Amino acid sequence: MTMVSRAHERLANALWRVRSVYEEDARQRFWLCLPADVRARLSVAGDPYGFALSLVIQCCDQQRLGVMLRWLRCLENDSKPAMQVCELAEGLLEAEEWELSGQGRERDTWEQLRKALREVPYDDQVDLLCQRVVPLPPEQIEAPSPRNAWEAFLDLKEATLGPRGEDPGERFLQLLAEYTGRAELVRAVAEWGADQRHATVVKRSGWGGGEPFRPLPPPRLIIKIGYDLGNLERLSVAYRLVTDPDDDWMDVCEAEALTEVTEEELPRRISELIIWAESQQAADHGKLRLEFIFPFSLLFRFVVQNWPLELHEDAPAPSLGSQYEIIIRSEEFARDPRAQRICQRRWQNLHEGRGRVGSSSTVLEEGWENVANYLGNEAIVAFVAYALPGVDWQRQVYAAVICGVPVVAWRWTGKNGNPEAHFLSILRGEEEMASGKQEMNGLERGIKNLTKNLYLSRINRSTAEMRNRSRQSYDLSVIYHDYQPKPREQRQVLSGGNIR
Numbered sequence: 080m081t082m083v084s085r086a087h088e089r090l091a092n093a094l095w096r097v098r099s100v101y102e103e104d105a106r107q108r109f110w111l112c113l114p115a116d117v118r119a120r121l122s123v124a125g126d127p128y129g130f131a132l133s134l135v136i137q138c139c140d141q142q143r144l145g146v147m148l149r150w151l152r153c154l155e156n157d158s159k160p161a162m163q164v165c166e167l168a169e170g171l172l173e174a175e176e177w178e179l180s181g182q183g184r185e186r187d188t189w190e191q192l193r194k195a196l197r198e199v200p201y202d203d204q205v206d207l208l209c210q211r212v213v214p215l216p217p218e219q220i221e222a223p224s225p226r227n228a229w230e231a232f233l234d235l236k237e238a239t240l241g242p243r244g245e246d247p248g249e250r251f252l253q254l255l256a257e258y259t260g261r262a263e264l265v266r267a268v269a270e271w272g273a274d275q276r277h278a279t280v281v282k283r284s285g286w287g288g289g290e291p292f293r294p295l296p297p298p299r300l301i302i303k304i305g306y307d308l309g310n311l312e313r314l315s316v317a318y319r320l321v322t323d324p325d326d327d328w329m330d331v332c333e334a335e336a337l338t339e340v341t342e343e344e345l346p347r348r349i350s351e352l353i354i355w356a357e358s359q360q361a362a363d364h365g366k367l368r369l370e371f372i373f374p375f376s377l378l379f380r381f382v383v384q385n386w387p388l389e390l391h392e393d394a395p396a397p398s399l400g401s402q403y404e405i406i407i408r409s410e411e412f413a414r415d416p417r418a419q420r421i422c423q424r425r426w427q428n429l430h431e432g433r434g435r436v437g438s439s440s441t442v443l444e445e446g447w448e449n450v451a452n453y454l455g456n457e458a459i460v461a462f463v464a465y466a467l468p469g470v471d472w473q474r475q476v477y478a479a480v481i482c483g484v485p486v487v488a489w490r491w492t493g494k495n496g497n498p499e500a501h502f503l504s505i506l507r508g509e510e511e512m513a514s515g516k517q518e519m520n521g522l523e524r525g526i527k528n529l530t531k532n533l534y535l536s537r538i539n540r541s542t543a544e545m546r547n548r549s550r551q552s553y554d555l556s557v558i559y560h561d562y563q564p565k566p567r568e569q570r571q572v573l574s575g576g577n578i579r
Contacts, residue, residue: 087135090167095131097160099151106130112150114143114221115508115528119535122542144168144175145233146222153223180236180248188270192252195267196229199259205231208254212247228255298322300356302349303372304381305410307338314340314377316348320356346386349399353388368530369399370406375480378409379473382491384537384553398553400537404530406559409480421483422560425460429485429523434460436506436522437484438499439475443467450475454482461486461526463502480558486526487558501551508532530559 094100099109110123117137123130138144148165155161165172173193181189199205201224209231225231235248249272256268299321307313317336340348357367371383384400399405412418428434437459445453447470454462462484464475472489479487490498506525525532536552539545 083132083136086167086171087132087139090164090171091128091132091135093160093164093167094135094151095127097151097155097158097164099154099161100131100134101127105154109150109154112154112223114141114146116141116531116535117143117147119508119532119539120541124542139171139175142175142179143221144172145230148172149222149226149230152226176233180233184271188267192267192271193229195261195264196232196255197227199228199255199261199264201225201227201231204258205255208251208258209235211254212251298356299368299370300353301370301372302352303336303410304345304377305374306377307340310339313338314342314345316340316345316352318352320359342380345381347389349383349386350389350396353399353403354390366403368404368406370408372408372410372413374410375477378407378476382553382556383407384556400534400553404534406530407556408560409558411477412480412560415481418481418483421457422485425457425483425485426561428458429460429526432523433458434522434526436461436463436499436503437479438463439465439467439472440499442470442475450478451482454479454484457483459484460522461488461502461506463499464489465498476558480560485560486529489556491554491556498555501548501555504548505529505532505536505552505555508535529557533557 099105106127107123110118110121113121113134117134120137121130121133134147135144138147148168151161151164176193177186177189205228212235220234222230222234225234232248232251235251252268252271256265259265301319301321303317305315305317307315315336315338337348353367353369369383373381384398384405386399387396388399388402389396412422425434435458437454437456442450442453447467453459462475462479464472464479464487466472467475476487476489488498488502490501506529507521508525508528533552533555537549540549
């Protein structure tokens with residue numbers, strides 16, 4: 080959590096004087112432009128200064144200050160108050176951009192590159208260079224159009240690696256230096272490429288420079304819970320702390336498992352594992368993510384998001400769902416090569432825009448006897464299960480997993496409204512319903528960010544509506560099968576890690 084400083088206070092004091100903050104309708108428009116993970120923790124109601132301070136803190140905490148300032152300038156058309164805000168934010172912004180793009184580099188080299196790129200306007204030719212590197216669909220970019228080449232470079236940091244593992248941002252620098260011919264820019268790019276102080280450097284045959292520094296992926300504590308073969312009335316807990324995105328989530332060492340664990344003591348033993356894992360992870364890792372593997376015979380017995388995190392004997396224990404992203408996996412899926420192959424094809428369908436969300440409501444229309452045909456449609460990349468007349472949700476979850484659906488969600492009780500609508504709102508990271516076309520455009524992004532959005536929805540209780548939404552989220556469990564040979568890398572944020 081960001082430590083609130085005088086710099087934050089001064090920035091908020093200037094921000095609340097901007098029309099997009101003090102005027103109610105303008106503030107609503109501004110709020111809608113912010114990234115979903117900022118909106119999720121930010122109430123649009125309240126006094127202007129309170130909104131401004133919360134906005135600054137959330138943006139700094141989630142490394143979204145630069146995006147927020149770009150939207151502010153866009154909406155305010157570079158008004159004098161907006162430009163004053165940007166001037167006051169420069170120190171905080173530089174610190175954020177260094178964290179996002181400068182790790183593993185010499186600070187002087189990074190500052191020289193930043194200065195040179197900020198002096199290059201973002202014109203049509205620079206836009207063509209960006210498109211040549213990677214054609215980023217506009218719906219995948221949270222920020223408005225760049226104003227200079229530096230902002231374009233930061234946007235490319237959001238893109239995945241190219242087919243040969245090349246970094247789009249680094250390739251863009253080479254093309255830009257060739258295009259402009261500016262002496263300062265050419266020198267800055269050359270020094271940037273020659274900087275050998277990365278964690279690893281790999282020379283590429285097609286162009287100069289080294290592979291950019293890759294921050295460590297989010298650490299994952301994989302916990303496999305099953306029956307103790309020596310005493311079937313007790314449980315065994317195998318575990319593994321994973322930091323390599325290429326490691327298979329199914330590879331958990333059974334030899335080091337905890338044995339003879341009773342059901343009553345299971346939450347406490349999990350708490351001990353979490354404390355151990357957090358003591359092992361490197362300082363530059365992100366927040367720990369919990370990944371549980373259950374056989375179906377145990378899957379529906381435990382609501383892991385409600386388990387207490389027992390830190391101190393005499394202190395109240397928060398729930399795991401309020402502290403961590405939680406992923407649930409099915410052991411049956413791990414033993415079914417056919418389901419895995421189908422799952423991979425569905426991920427590809429999602430990437431190509433052919434994915435959609437299925438639900439029990441359609442099963443009800445088509446009849447349970449036709450559920451295999453319905454779930455066999457490989458366009459279905461997610462399925463929401465809830466009780467039907469004569470068909471419980473456990474059977475539907477089982478059918479979806481065996482049919483290779485990557486994401487399966489179910490509601491433990493039927494008390495909290497429409498589970499299908501709630502699941503779709505989690506995908507969007509917001510409460511408003513969207514049109515069918517908007518749902519399709521945002522489906523891939525929502526699926527990739529599902530575990531992050533679910534975590535945020537569980538902890539955001541700032542309003543009565545958010546508190547109700549939080550209660551619903553604790554009642555929702557999600558299986559997330561990301562079984563792929565080579566998970567794609569992505570930037571170091573709490574957003575699903577290597578899940579692609």
